[in-house]
């Protein structure tokens with residue numbers, strides 16, 4: 136495109152439109168804020184995990200994690216003898232925290248893992264998988280696969296018991312309290328890792344859609360092809376003008 140080419144409507148040059156587009160968008164700012172929030176939440180989670188490891192009563196160690204956490208209420212009245220210190224208060228507060236954290240992290244990750252495995256569905260909060268780049272989807276898949284291979288365990292439970300044909304068991308099946316807690320903590324860390332990755336992807340997508348800004352020569356019905364800037368094209372599109380063919384490079 137010749138240097139002097141200016142938008143037919145607003146007369147801005149390609150450089151002017153690009154400079155305008157270089158400004159950080161509100162969506163970009165929003166994504167960055169979310170990313171720093173994820174970093175903060177992860178740090179809190181790591182801190183809580185330490186407290187859970189120390190605070191879970193050893194007396195319950197023979198119970199399954201799933202049983203203890205899904206019957207947290209039953210453990211409320213329990214007072215556990217603790218030698219010198221007498222009794223420690225029931226672990227209900229810790230258990231409630233663990234149940235809450237698990238709901239937040241594992242439930243979400245479970246539905247993400249399922250969607251990725253089936254290559255269909257959506258990532259809650261991030262939209263349908265069909266909108267993702269193939270490479271991004273593979274990257275996410277790799278994160279989940281690696282995790283499940285390491286633990287020989289699927290993140291989610293499909294309700295079946297025992298190992299699947301790959302030798303993986305599901306969810307927390309068979310894990311005693313403390314092993315279950317370690318699995319839950321690992322799932323939680325993966326949750327924050329996947330969230331951070333998704334936000335990074337969203338940010339890259341936002342930036343690359345910006346870089347498409349500039350001037351293109353487009354046909355408008357009844358007129359010869361004219362140079363139009365992406366800003367004007369967007370405005371025309373928002374106004375509902377169907378009078379011109381929009382080239383793929385500009386359609387978002």
Ligand SMILES: [Zn+2]
Nearest residue numbers: 142145364367
């Ligand atoms: Zn323009």
